[in-house]
Amino acid sequence: MNIIEIKNITHRFANGRSGLNNISMDIARGQFVVLAGANGSGKTTLLRHFNGLMTPQQGVIIVDGVNVADDPVRARRTIGMVFQDTDTQIVGETVYDEVAFGPENLCWPRSVVNKAVQTALDQMGLVHLSDQSPHLLSGGERRRLTIAGILAMNPSVLVFDEPFANLDYPGVRDVLRRIVALHQEGHTIVIAAHDLEKVIAHAQRLIILSKGCVAADGAPNELLPSVEDFDIRRPIELSFGHAVQSWLN
Amino acid sequence: MAELSVFAYRQGNSAAHRLDPRIKLISISLLSAAILAAQAAGLFVATGLIIGATIYCRVSLRQIGHELRWLLFMLAAVWGIRALVTPGETLFSWSVFSVSRTGVLTGAIICWRWVIIIFLGLTVSVTTRTEDIRAAVEWFLRPFPWLSPHRIGTMIGLLVRFIPVILTHAREMGAAQRARCVENRKNPIYRLRVLGLPLLRRTFVTADHLTIAMEARCYGQGRTAYAWHFGREDGIVLVGMVLLSSVISFC
Numbered sequence: 457m458n459i460i461e462i463k464n465i466t467h468r469f470a471n472g473r474s475g476l477n478n479i480s481m482d483i484a485r486g487q488f489v490v491l492a493g494a495n496g497s498g499k500t501t502l503l504r505h506f507n508g509l510m511t512p513q514q515g516v517i518i519v520d521g522v523n524v525a526d527d528p529v530r531a532r533r534t535i536g537m538v539f540q541d542t543d544t545q546i547v548g549e550t551v552y553d554e555v556a557f558g559p560e561n562l563c564w565p566r567s568v569v570n571k572a573v574q575t576a577l578d579q580m581g582l583v584h585l586s587d588q589s590p591h592l593l594s595g596g597e598r599r600r601l602t603i604a605g606i607l608a609m610n611p612s613v614l615v616f617d618e619p620f621a622n623l624d625y626p627g628v629r630d631v632l633r634r635i636v637a638l639h640q641e642g643h644t645i646v647i648a649a650h651d652l653e654k655v656i657a658h659a660q661r662l663i664i665l666s667k668g669c670v671a672a673d674g675a676p677n678e679l680l681p682s683v684e685d686f687d688i689r690r691p692i693e694l695s696f697g698h699a700v701q702s703w704l705n
Numbered sequence: 706m707a708e709l710s711v712f713a714y715r716q717g718n719s720a721a722h723r724l725d726p727r728i729k730l731i732s733i734s735l736l737s738a739a740i741l742a743a744q745a746a747g748l749f750v751a752t753g754l755i756i757g758a759t760i761y762c763r764v765s766l767r768q769i770g771h772e773l774r775w776l777l778f779m780l781a782a783v784w785g786i787r788a789l790v791t792p793g794e795t796l797f798s799w800s801v802f803s804v805s806r807t808g809v810l811t812g813a814i815i816c817w818r819w820v821i822i823i824f825l826g827l828t829v830s831v832t833t834r835t836e837d838i839r840a841a842v843e844w845f846l847r848p849f850p851w852l853s854p855h856r857i858g859t860m861i862g863l864l865v866r867f868i869p870v871i872l873t874h875a876r877e878m879g880a881a882q883r884a885r886c887v888e889n890r891k892n893p894i895y896r897l898r899v900l901g902l903p904l905l906r907r908t909f910v911t912a913d914h915l916t917i918a919m920e921a922r923c924y925g926q927g928r929t930a931y932a933w934h935f936g937r938e939d940g941i942v943l944v945g946m947v948l949l950s951s952v953i954s955f956c
């Protein structure tokens with residue numbers, strides 16, 4: 457069954473610029489999807505349509521069988537979204553408060569909130585930092601904190617917008633390892649990225665956006681040889697006739 | 706990310722940390738009012754207490770001095786002006802200026818009061834999480850639903866959270882501009898424009914991203930209620946503070 461169904465959406469910005477052009481796609485429950493495209497190709501714009509943060513001028517988005525336009529809050533509970541910039545999405549004064557923000561917005565009873573926060577902190581390996589100020593965390597820890605903040609709301613889909621931006625090598629591996637674990641637990645994963653090498657070894661499906669349109673959509677192995685046509689760097693291993701390597705090995 | 710200021714919350718588990726935030730807010734309001742009404746004797750009592758509290762909170766005096774240098778400078782100016790304009794027995798004079806004895810004394814008392822109040826605020830802010838202050842403010846505003854306490858509470862929380870971020874942006878931009886020799890431009894209006902406008906733009910973008918991120922996490926009208934725990938110590942502290950405030954204001 458498809459958890460996200462997008463039917464012919466078109467988005468035009470207030471200044472008349474075209475953002476998305478007649479995009480359609482279905483994302484199956486439990487799939488690991490990479491959404492690739494050059495800067496400005498419309499990845500962020502598309503992701504923000506998933507949970508009603510932006511609305512299309514034409515077309516519909518259906519999340520878990522319900523039109524997002526009819527019930528955006530339900531879509532936001534189903535789809536947890538991690539934004540690119542960690543500084544501007546962390547609202548809490550401590551790690552604990554930050555993770556509790558979402559569950560508190562859902563008006564869960566205090567005991568349920570506490571439990572959800574503990575579980576999410578544990579999953580992201582942040583329990584020992586619970587009373588720490590988010591300012592004092594490393595880049596990788598802060599990224600994990602943003603993930604914990606949405607995990608606490610127990611979403612079935614996790615959407616990441618450029619999750620590896622500004623991370624060093626250990627940071628990338630750490631975050632990637634946890635994303636892969638979340639996929640194995642049964643979450644649907646959508647990752648937007650402008651380069652493929654860090655994540656493509658784990659993807660089941662690659663969707664390429666170019667100038668607001670879907671340029672290609674299929675199995676990574678089939679699409680990888682031609683990604684440079686869409687201004688995306690081809691992982692170096694392919695040039696030597698090897699398969700792409702996971703960054704986790 | 707942003708550096709922390711002396712006023713930032715420090716993690717801990719002292720009695721001051723555990724106190725009900727509503728009691729803390731009532732206490733600083735009472736004490737501040739008492740200090741504003743107090744004369745020298747009351748101020749001595751308050752100073753003794755505040756020195757104890759500052760040591761207890763382990764705040765670095767040098768850092769406070771550094772962060773509050775402009776405020777201290779302003780207080781010194783207030784003192785100077787008081788000394789000059791208040792009529793009374795002249796201590797010494799120079800051309801048209803004359804410094805009066807009453808001026809020096811009243812000026813000193815005014816500045817002394819404010820310094821104590823600043824330290825009072827400091828002891829509360831380093832031992833109380835913003836989340837708790839926010840909840841307490843919301844609680845006190847509950848009888849006035851037309852003020853929408855929930856929104857005011859969120860605004861306070863975000864303000865405290867984002868001031869360091871904005872200051873960090875300002876520092877980064879300043880450094881980048883100095884790297885391109887902006888200091889050679891002597892016109893302060895020009896300097897203000899090239900720093901102020903981009904900073905303002907960046908602050909609006911930050912606010913925009915923040916709104917979207919909050920919306921994505923279902924921020925709306927209702928929220929889980931804050932877990933209050935008003936205990937016996939809180940009652941004792943409240944009574945103690947009422948007594949203390951009366952002592953300070955009347956002696």
Ligand SMILES: Nc1ncnc2c1ncn2[C@@H]1O[C@H](COP(=O)(O)OP(=O)(O)O)[C@@H](O)[C@H]1O
Pocket residue numbers: 469470471473474475493494495496497498499500501502
């Ligand atoms: N609010 C907006 N108003 C006008 N144009 C915008 C707005 N937001 C994004 N754009 C433009 O839309 C295009 C797609 O942006 P975006 O979805 O952020 O791309 P990506 O995330 O793939 O880098 C870019 O050319 C960008 O400049």
Ligand SMILES: [Mg+2]
Pocket residue numbers: 499500501540617
């Ligand atoms: Mg983007």
